[in-house]
Amino acid sequence: MNETAQQELRDEEVVALCQQGQSEVFEVLVRKYMEKAFRIAFDFTHDTEEAKDLSQEAFLRAFSRIKQFDGRSSFYTWFYRLVVNICLDHTRRKGRVIWERLEKETEGSTERVELADGSSLPDEEAIAGEAKRKADLTLEAMPNKQRTAFLLRNHQGLSIPDIAKVMKTTEGTVRVYLHRAVAALRQSLVEFV
């Protein structure tokens, strides 16, 4: 099968081929989901290298368990769950480190802005940077489930039923998580609106 034909395959077809032993076809799924997987890992880690490692680990895990995928959910829901779980495990292990790094970044933010070209950046850009850092801190301080629900909806654009599948919970619970996360963010970012 040539590359163009492979790219046109639906996820279920790719998975079926992998399950039959054509493991090289898995690269189609890598190509298709690498950016999304990386983005969500980056939302959790705020670090390019870590995000790359974690998202690639998710692909390896998906590859090694592809025969266990039973098709009850879509591949991307199943894969998102792997990515999210790997990121949450990582956050639990390194939560403290991430928190300290974000605090350091916030402390050093003014200095970095001034060092850029020897003069201050425009006010709007500086405020946007500050808002971004505050949003990151607020997200980090959130309970994992609220943060996950928010990131999947706001950053990844997953629907509430899909988030419920990824998080293995009910749609009602996802709505509550999402509402709490959004309310907390609005509360902390009101000065930048």
Place this chain on the structure above:
Amino acid sequence: MTERGDTLRTACKDFEEDLVLYYYGDGSAAERSRVEGHLQGCSSCQEFLDDLRKLLPKMAKPSELPPTFWDNYYNEMVQKLAVYEERHAWWKSWFAPMRGWMLPAFGTAAVAALAIGLVIGRGHWHYPFSQTQERIPQEILADTNQLEFFESMDLLENLSSLETQDGSKAQPGNSQHG
């Protein structure tokens, strides 16, 4: 982006969750029309929704990465997959001919062979802890009445050996006297 200060007006409690869903385009048609109806007469909820519209899209804006990053990412991932496959190939090759029903069949055959081996080899195997018991046959140990018989046999054996000893002692004496 302008600073508004910390004058935060909260949305109506009954509508706040629905407003979040409304912003994302979620919720049923009935829920959406209920929210729209409420928004017309509630400035606090209108402000809440406006805040979400200003804040949330900016948060989701991804940082741009150059195409080379994605090329490297993909190539690295393909390499990792190849290494993974290579590492797991040795044991897969063992079981490769055994697809579907063959694996359980192989397991059953292995268990059966083990059972046959145990049955056939039972009489030939010796265990160190049972050596003392094997010296005395079980059928003899079971019948305690026979112990008296063996004790008397021991006595007879002792008598005959005593007679032999006496005989051997008497012979040199006889030759001296003779």
